[in-house]
Amino acid sequence: MAGKVRANTKEIRLLARLMRAEAEEDGEMGMLMVGNVGVNRVIAECLDFEDIRTIKEMIFQSPGGFEAVQQPYFYQRARDREIRLARRAVRGERHDPASYALWFYRPPAECPPQWFNQRLSGRYKSHCFYVPRPQECPAVY
Template structure:
């Protein structure tokens, strides 16, 4: 059973987002980006109280994903990318993105905090940040 309601169009949107944000990180990196997106669509806390769909999450402004303003995001979703998107929509989670709502790619080391949230790990070039359970219990 899906952890977030979605349409076929939203599977494609999520797949395009995952590819555009993390294709260079391989499938696991793309799955982690998908975890962050699905987490944002699942919760009603912090910056994500008005997100009610995958489409809302992908195109959130301000505070959304940088990839959506770049041409690479607008390429057609590949079948392999849609399979990855379906996995995270079905609830698969991958550490360190398990409970995260933010990630970014710094030039050097991961800062201890990003948007006031603590670093919970790094995968290749991306650093992942999670709220505390008290701030956002739904992500846990």
Template structure:
């Protein structure tokens, strides 16, 4: 069963987002960015209240994804990334992004916390951060 409700356009948008945000991180990195995206739709907490769709999450302001401000995001979705998007929509989770709501690319090492959210780990260039079960139970 899917973790969030989507249609074919949502899947393509998520596919474009994960490619634009993490293509250089490989398939696993793109899956992790997809985990963060799906978690934000599911969360209904903190910075992500009232996000009910992939579109709401993708274009959230402030706090949305940088990739939406660049032309690469607006290229057509490719089959490879569409398959990855479906995997995360259908519930596949990859540590350290399993319950993460944030990620970023630091210039050095990952900090232990980011805006009071715990570091859950790093994959290549991205550090991932998750809320607590008390703050965001829907993510877990």
């Protein structure tokens, strides 16, 4: 199964906080999908993520990181539920449309078919997910 990354307890808690801050309103599945995107960025070795090797680097990447890290909610302690979800994402559990996604965002209306030249893989509740072409990022696939 592709998608596994090494992570210590501190990194799992960081990922849990990111998942909650970005997608709590989309429930457990929405948070898992944010975790999928994060894990994919760590393993991608392509595009904007060539130099990203750890969960911490992925979360705090600048530019190109997550807006949630600029919000106070991100800095609250991780809860057990999100920690369990983060562990599942790190172990490689994937869910469509985020299975191979490197990006997501919350559009004001419909999901555009492309976002920054990346193709739409689908929508889950409030987020649209976007994937690279397999030849651009083979490690994700």
